[in-house]
Amino acid sequence: xxxxxxxxxxxxxxxxxxxxxxxxxxxxxxxxxxxxxxxxxxxxxxxxxxxxxxxxxxxxxxxxxxxxxxxxxxxxxxxxxxxxxxxxxxxxxxxxxxxxxxxxxxxxxxxxxxxxxxxxxxxxxxxxxxxxxxxxxxxxxxxxxxxxxxxxxxxxxxxxxxxxxxxxxxxxxxxxxxxxxxxxxxxxxxxxxxxxxxxxxxxxxxxxxxxxxxxxxxxxxxxxxxxxxxxxxxxxxxxxxx
Numbered sequence: 001x002x003x004x005x006x007x008x009x010x011x012x013x014x015x016x017x018x019x020x021x022x023x024x025x026x027x028x029x030x031x032x033x034x035x036x037x038x039x040x041x042x043x044x045x046x047x048x049x050x051x052x053x054x055x056x057x058x059x060x061x062x063x064x065x066x067x068x069x070x071x072x073x074x075x076x077x078x079x080x081x082x083x084x085x086x087x088x089x090x091x092x093x094x095x096x097x098x099x100x101x102x103x104x105x106x107x108x109x110x111x112x113x114x115x116x117x118x119x120x121x122x123x124x125x126x127x128x129x130x131x132x133x134x135x136x137x138x139x140x141x142x143x144x145x146x147x148x149x150x151x152x153x154x155x156x157x158x159x160x161x162x163x164x165x166x167x168x169x170x171x172x173x174x175x176x177x178x179x180x181x182x183x184x185x186x187x188x189x190x191x192x193x194x195x196x197x198x199x200x201x202x203x204x205x206x207x208x209x210x211x212x213x214x215x216x217x218x219x220x221x222x223x224x225x226x227x228x229x230x231x232x233x234x235x236x237x238x239x240x241x242x
Contacts, residue, residue, distance in 0.1 A: 002052040004069035005044040005156070012038030014075040014101050016242060017091075019066065019084030021107070021224075022176075023144035023169055025049040027154035028081070032230040038242065041076075043069060045084070047170030049156040057124075057173045063090035067098050074099035077240045079233075081106045081226055082202070083176065089184040089192065102240030103192045106233060107200050107223050110207045112178035124175030128166040134158065137165035144169070146223050181211055193236055197221030197228070 007026050016036050018029040026042035026049070033040045046065045047053040054061050066087060070076070078100055080088035085105030092100040109116075131137040138153035144167065145157070159168045185192060195216035196203040200223045208215035218225045218232055226233040 002046065002054065002065060002068075004046065004052070004065060005050045006069055007033075007042040008040065009033065010036060010038055010040045014077050014242070015039035015041055016237070017066075017070070017076045017078045017088075018042045019078065019080035019087050020045060020048070021082030021084050021145065022173060023048075023141070023167075024081075024147065025154045025157050025168075027156065028145070028147065028151065028224065028227055032226050032234060035230055035234045036237075036242065041070065044156065045087075045173075047173040049154070049168055053170040053172070057170075057176050059086050059090050059176060059179060060095075062176070063087045063096055067091065067096035070098060073097055075101045077102045077104075077237060077242050079104040079106065079226075079237060080108075081224070082108060086179040086184065089179075089181075089188055092188040092190050092192065093184070094189050100188075100190050102190050102237075102242075103188060104195065104233075104236050104240075105192060106195050106226060107197065107203045108179070108181070108194070108208075109202045110179075110181050110211060111204075117178060120174045120177075124172050126171050128161075128169075128171055130161060130164045130166050132164045134160075134165045137167065141167055147227065150224060151227050185211060191240065193239055195225070195233070195236055197223060197225040200225070 044051040078088040085108040142148040
């Protein structure tokens with residue numbers, strides 16, 4: 001049976017579900033979640049941190065695993081970063097038995113080249129790399145999660161193993177592929193806010209505005225805007241009454 005590590009706290013409805021991006025853990029939401037005056041649920045996605053890996057990774061299998069781990073059917077307001085933003089949109093389709101009142105999809109990579117997909121497939125096929133020291137593994141974790149220079153490594157994102165240290169992340173998770181953003185947006189049964197940092201190299205504002213002319217550009221911020229300026233991103237949830 002798969003297990004999903006879930007951080008919880010606070011009181012008040014609707015609860016807010018926070019979904020991290022590929023390579024990170026729920027710890028990236030630590031400074032963000034304390035700004036919310038309601039119940040907060042922050043999972044480590046399958047194959048990340050102490051959460052169990054999946055036999056196959058797709059947006060559907062990841063969203064289904066999150067839905068199974070929730071304490072009830074909602075309603076939830078869901079904020080997701082990068083991969084987590086795609087999963088938030090998946091959940092908003094209603095296919096997983098979860099009631100979603102609103103979605104904030106932050107820093108989602110909307111356009112994928114064949115080179116992008118090829119690199120991801122290569123990473124997914126590799127065994128976990130073993131580093132001689134914990135410090136080297138921490139640096140690798142921060143690079144993979146895009147957190148180098150803006151946050152410390154989450155200890156739950158590392159694992160001691162024979163010969164040294166490795167990332168806790170299952171490399172196969174890189175094989176999720178590219179999301180069909182137009183279809184996901186069309187299927188969402190709730191209001192959706194698309195947002196990205198002005199300097200996000202993975203989620204260019206013009207790409208998001210091609211999907212939604214009202215997409216929000218967060219001035220001066222990069223890919224992990226929720227870590228760089230939690231208050232600026234938290235303000236976007238006010239659109240859902242949160």
